[in-house]
Amino acid sequence: MIEFNHVSKIYGKVKALDDVTFTVGAGSVTGFLGPNGAGKSTALRILVGLARPSSGSATVLGLPYAGMACPGLRVGTLLDAGAQHPGRTGREVLTLGAMALGLPRTRVGEVLDLVGLTERESRRTIGGYSLGMRQRLGIAHALLGEPEVLVLDEPANGLDPQGIHWMRRLLRDLADAGCAVLLSSHLLHEVEQAADHIVMIGRGRVLAQGTVDELSRGRGLEETFLELTAHTDRSPGGGASPGIDAGRGAA
Amino acid sequence: MTRAAHHLDDIAGPGSSPVTKDDDMTADTPIPFRRLLIVEARKLVDTRSGTIISLIMVGLVVASVVARGAVAGPKLQTLVGTAGIALGTLLPVLGILTVTGEWAHRTALTTFVLEPRRHRVLAAKCLPPLLAAVALSLFAMLVAVPATAVVAGVRNMPATWEVRPLGLLGWTGGNVLVAAAGLALGALLLNAPAAIVINLSTPVLWAVVGRLGSVGATLAEWLDLNTTAAPLTSGDMTWAESARLATSVAFWIVLPMAAGLVRVLRKEVT
Numbered sequence: 001m002i003e004f005n006h007v008s009k010i011y012g013k014v015k016a017l018d019d020v021t022f023t024v025g026a027g028s029v030t031g032f033l034g035p036n037g038a039g040k041s042t043a044l045r046i047l048v049g050l051a052r053p054s055s056g057s058a059t060v061l062g063l064p065y066a067g068m069a070c071p072g073l074r075v076g077t078l079l080d081a082g083a084q085h086p087g088r089t090g091r092e093v094l095t096l097g098a099m100a101l102g103l104p105r106t107r108v109g110e111v112l113d114l115v116g117l118t119e120r121e122s123r124r125t126i127g128g129y130s131l132g133m134r135q136r137l138g139i140a141h142a143l144l145g146e147p148e149v150l151v152l153d154e155p156a157n158g159l160d161p162q163g164i165h166w167m168r169r170l171l172r173d174l175a176d177a178g179c180a181v182l183l184s185s186h187l188l189h190e191v192e193q194a195a196d197h198i199v200m201i202g203r204g205r206v207l208a209q210g211t212v213d214e215l216s217r218g219r220g221l222e223e224t225f226l227e228l229t230a231h232t233d234r235s236p237g238g239g240a241s242p243g244i245d246a247g248r249g250a251a
Numbered sequence: 252m253t254r255a256a257h258h259l260d261d262i263a264g265p266g267s268s269p270v271t272k273d274d275d276m277t278a279d280t281p282i283p284f285r286r287l288l289i290v291e292a293r294k295l296v297d298t299r300s301g302t303i304i305s306l307i308m309v310g311l312v313v314a315s316v317v318a319r320g321a322v323a324g325p326k327l328q329t330l331v332g333t334a335g336i337a338l339g340t341l342l343p344v345l346g347i348l349t350v351t352g353e354w355a356h357r358t359a360l361t362t363f364v365l366e367p368r369r370h371r372v373l374a375a376k377c378l379p380p381l382l383a384a385v386a387l388s389l390f391a392m393l394v395a396v397p398a399t400a401v402v403a404g405v406r407n408m409p410a411t412w413e414v415r416p417l418g419l420l421g422w423t424g425g426n427v428l429v430a431a432a433g434l435a436l437g438a439l440l441l442n443a444p445a446a447i448v449i450n451l452s453t454p455v456l457w458a459v460v461g462r463l464g465s466v467g468a469t470l471a472e473w474l475d476l477n478t479t480a481a482p483l484t485s486g487d488m489t490w491a492e493s494a495r496l497a498t499s500v501a502f503w504i505v506l507p508m509a510a511g512l513v514r515v516l517r518k519e520v521t
Binding site: 045048049050051052065066068069070071072073074077079080082083084085086087088092093096097099100101102125141 | 277278279280281282283286287289290293294297298300301352356357361363364365366367519521
């Protein structure tokens with residue numbers, strides 16, 4: 001339901017994305033895993049039409065995102081929970097979204113319940129929200145239109161352990177109901193527990209992809225991840241890893 | 252999408268009703284423009300800062316009309332015109348804040364994901380400040396009538412009710428133009444502080460340019476929107492005045508808005 005097809009993105013001389021190809025199917029929670037600066041956010045922005053690829057294409061439900069008539073009803077997106085007007089209330093943000101999508105106002109209360117924000121919290125301005133509350137609000141906004149596809153950029157940032165547990169359950173339930181979920185993260189354990197599929201990315205390239213079991217190769221996902229991303233490490237001495245090809249083979 | 256939809260209703264709990272959607276709400280039709288317009292208009296007043304700006308504009312219109320009445324006497328047309336000083340300063344600022352706000356707070360990230368056809372969002376953003384310019388102009392006239400009557404009564408003077416209808420229409424048009432100039436400059440720069448500084452410093456700039464010999468004087472005569480729009484209030488413009496107004500409108504509204512549109516369409520949202 002999500003398809004990246006040889007997507008490259010070049011900023012000046014920097015290749016932010018290099019020939020990225022992967023798909024996310026219905027019923028799957030796919031973790032987009034990579035160190036900071038690997039190109040995860042760039043890829044997601046290209047997916048939802050906020051940035052243009054230098055070459056290649058990304059489609060959602062078989063269409064370029066911007067080619068959909070009303071993408072907000074089919075695709076739920078959270079790219080940055082912090083990107084909110086601090087003077088607006090959480091409820092108002094959801095009301096604006098519901099109005100734009102033509103949804104009844106009762107939907108606002110429903111998504112607030114879904115993400116566990118109380119009535120009182122929803123009437124406070126976002127300037128006073130913790131990052132965890134902003135994440136919940138952002139997820140509520142993404143769920144407004146009952147989407148078939150969810151795209152979430154670092155949704156677990158700022159969530160407490162209960163929040164992470166809650167989100168994992170929510171995404172699992174949505175996927176079991178037929179949703180395709182793509183979430184990015186640099187936190188290995190979070191992805192390992194929430195996702196069934198994993199796409200590892202480093203320096204703009206897909207390093208490996210497959211199920212959690214395939215990528216763990218019997219010794220834990222962390223080993224594979226550190227090995228594959230060793231050459232993207234900022235610390236000195238990190239050389240190319242001999243494990244990359246094996247990782248690809250698992251895809 | 253029904254599978255996911257039904258499930259969401261399930262986990263929303265037993266108290267939630269199945270989502271009923273508007274008749275025109277389907278993923279196969281784009282968001283109607285009227286809906287975008289209502290949403291963008293609402294964004295102007297749903298934050299404390301937005302409400303404060305709106306209240307300041309209304310307050311300044313009332314204050315300037317009443318104050319002028321107290322000083323200049325009960326002359327309706329004069330009192331209405333005074334409100335133009337407040338509107339001429341604040342309407343461009345409203346326009347600038349309207350088109351730059353989403354880039355400052357990065358809410359464009361959400362807005363353009365809901366409606367990827369960015370030109371529609373920009374159009375929906377531009378209309379409310381233009382309508383506000385018309386509404387505030389009418390409001391100034393409405394305030395000026397009782398203000399004139401009260402001043403006449405208090406100071407025991409005969410009121411001058413004479414107005415030139417075409418002049419008031421032209422004055423309203425002039426207010427719409429300054430609001431549009433703010434929108435255009437905001438769209439071009441997508442940076443509120445820069446746009447506001449440029450907008451507020453242009454009168455000073457033209458005062459200087461106008462004194463730089465005959466070339467400067469000609470430039471100011473043709474390009475200073477405040478000067479070229481002034482004849483609108485007479486309700487009786489000459490061809491030469493219209494040509495100057497059209498030139499300055501092209502320079503301050505049409506060109507920057509066209510360039511701003513291209514910028515908004517192309518800019519990567521981060």
